[in-house]
Amino acid sequence: MSYRVGRVKGVYAHTSLLKSLTIELEDDLNIIPGQFLMVWLPGYEEIPLSPSYADQNIVRLTVKGVGETTKRLISLDTGDRIYVRGPYGRGFDLDKPGKYLLAGGGYGAAPIIYSAYKLSKLGNQAVYVEGAKSIKEQLFIDEARKLGLEAILVTEDGSSGIKGLITDYIKQIIGEFDILLGCGPEPMLIKLLNMCIESGVDCQLSFERVVKCGIGICGSCVLGDRGLLVCYDGPVFNKERLMDLSFKEVV
Amino acid sequence: MVDLRVELAGIKLSNPTVLASGILGDNAALLRRAAKTGFGAVTTKSFTIEPREGYATPIIAEVKAGLLNAVGLANPGYKEIKDILPKARVNGVPIIVSLAGSKIDEFVEMAIYAEDWGADIVELNLSCPHVSMMGMDIGHDPAFVANLVGELTGVIETPVFIKIGLTDNYMEVVSRALDKGAAGITAINTVKAMAINIYAKTPVLSHRYGGLSGPAIHPIATRVIYDIYREFKPPIIGIGGVEAWEDAVEFLLAGATAIGIGTAVSKHGLTISKVVSDGIRTYLEREGFESVRDIIGYVHRK
Ligand SMILES: Cc1cc2nc3c(=O)[nH]c(=O)nc-3n(C[C@H](O)[C@H](O)[C@H](O)COP(=O)(O)OP(=O)(O)OC[C@H]3O[C@@H](n4cnc5c(N)ncnc54)[C@H](O)[C@@H]3O)c2cc1C
Ligand SMILES: Cc1cc2nc3c(=O)[nH]c(=O)nc-3n(C[C@H](O)[C@H](O)[C@H](O)COP(=O)(O)O)c2cc1C
Ligand code: FES
Secondary structure (H helix, E strand, O other): OOOEEEEEEEEEEOOOOEEEEEEEEOOOOOOOOOOEEEEEOOOOOEEEEOOOEEEOOEEEEEEEOOOHHHHHHOOOOOOOEEEEEEEEOEOOOOOOOOOEEEEEEHHHHHHHHHHHHHHHHHOOOEEEEEEEOOHHHOOOHHHHHHOOOEEEEEEOOOOOEEEOOHHHHHHHHHHHOOEEEEEOOHHHHHHHHHHHHHHOOEEEEEOOOOOOOOOOOOOOOEEOOOOEEOOOOOEEEEHHHHHOOOOOOOO | OOEOOEEEOOEEEOOOEEEOOOOOOOOHHHHHHHHHHOOOEEEOOOEOOOOEOOOOOOOEEEEOOEEEEOOOOOEOOHHHHHHHHHHHOOOOOOEEEEEOOOOHHHHHHHHHHHHHOOOOEEEEEOOOOOOOOOOHHHHOOHHHHHHHHHHHHHHOOOOEEEEEOOOOOHHHHHHHHHHOOOOEEEEOOOEEEEOEEOOOOEEOOOOOEEEEEOHHHHHHHHHHHHHHHHHHOOOEEEEOOOOOHHHHHHHHHHOOOEEEEOOHHHHHOOOHHHHHHHHHHHHHHHHOOOEHHHHOOHHHHO
């Protein structure tokens, strides 16, 4: 698969370091929520990003500027070109019946809100929970409400919504759900996994590793001692797969 | 029941499929997974004396008839062999340790270490096309290769294979290496190539040059295997664009004893080894052979 050329159609600044870019591609892409694209800016690196929305030839990327390439990405303007290949990997399975709990932490909310779009289309019941440092970094609460979902913001500093850690809040409500979808920092994911194991709730969690090839050939994205590949077997892994891992080395 | 077992310089493989070097292989868990999934042997990523980060992304470019890569020999350094090999070993599947370097001393140091930690075969990467002073840069020099192989076979007992690429003089390199005691030949590595994005108007790979693998190089590899077998009949690990059992059978008929699989792992997953070895089995049954060994180099008998 070689690159598709896209153009930036719009940029929304959530904060100065956290932006959503709407990209228009020349042709349609079918992306399952949780799958990722390899995004290349010539002169910079090529990096994996999981869209926060996609429909036909429109893809939205929500990017946090953490290094050279992501900082360049969030400085793009309308009309700038961007190169993508993919989608790659396994996304969330949204066809399972039941009540969904959606948990996104930081830019990890990206594939979670995209899942919310699909779930509401499918008519599945879902509650959206987002964890952020403060109200400023909140991403998709309004969007989730517009989709008709109950949406709860958890902020670490208590500047809005519930004060605390997203995992502490989820612990209180998890029993009401059948399945949890999660994406965010790894400590959050591991806490969520342990909660799901204890409470018997099913889960699918999206993990990150350094993705270089994106196509399951270079080995750079290996997760755990069973040799799972984030880019090929994941990034979304189900509970059975994850229970099989020893997370000692991962945490 | 036909027999799929083959031997590479005395090393027994339960079937002829081999995980090619650089495919997932500097991680013990991944090598172990490959071995469990059905490969007859697995090859590690090429190790170097010092750890290497490798090149910046893009490290791969997907092209029409294959894949370009310039990983840049990213690896944790040869000392990690000590941790990786014991963990990677499973079900008695042989492990081929690939080594890359610039100087004979480096290869000697790494080869002794690999032998100490249980390498079944040591494969010398004399053909990586995208790292300067290593791989192809040294592998095209028959005198250097002869010295290198001579030194190594003097200090280790583990069979030494040399991995060659596409050069004008590969027959001379192979001849000199075998004279000095190389136990077998791995052929071929990727072919130096480039891909340019016409809208970005720049080479895609950060390193600009890369190595071409996949279907595009399969007929080239068939020719190289054919030439080497006809002239020298050494054990050969044939590699290049094997995506299906038919491609593997073609290599066997040309003279390969074992079949390396690389790029196809991306398209088909590690279970490709099983698909290929099952296909070879069915072919042998239908064509009336009892053992895969009966078709190695078969075309040369006509
Ligand atoms: C499947 C997947 C989906 C992702 N989705 C998003 C997303 O929607 N939004 C978002 O902002 N970020 C996402 N990321 C993370 C994003 O890819 C990294 O932040 C980015 O690669 C950093 O590149 P950089 O050049 O800006 O920073 P660098 O200076 O290169 O690195 C900064 C940090 O990012 C990590 N990193 C570097 N390169 C990679 C790489 N190739 N793959 C993964 N991590 C890397 C490093 O370990 C380091 O901690 C995702 C990662 C993965 C694996
Ligand atoms: C991503 C990638 C990394 C590779 N790394 C190495 C390496 O470290 N050492 C080596 O000898 N060959 C390396 N190769 C070459 C392969 O082992 C193999 O010879 C080549 O890809 C041709 O086989 P294929 O068409 O089945 O991929 C690499 C190939 C690829 C695609
Ligand atoms: S990034 Fe190369 S195998 Fe996953």
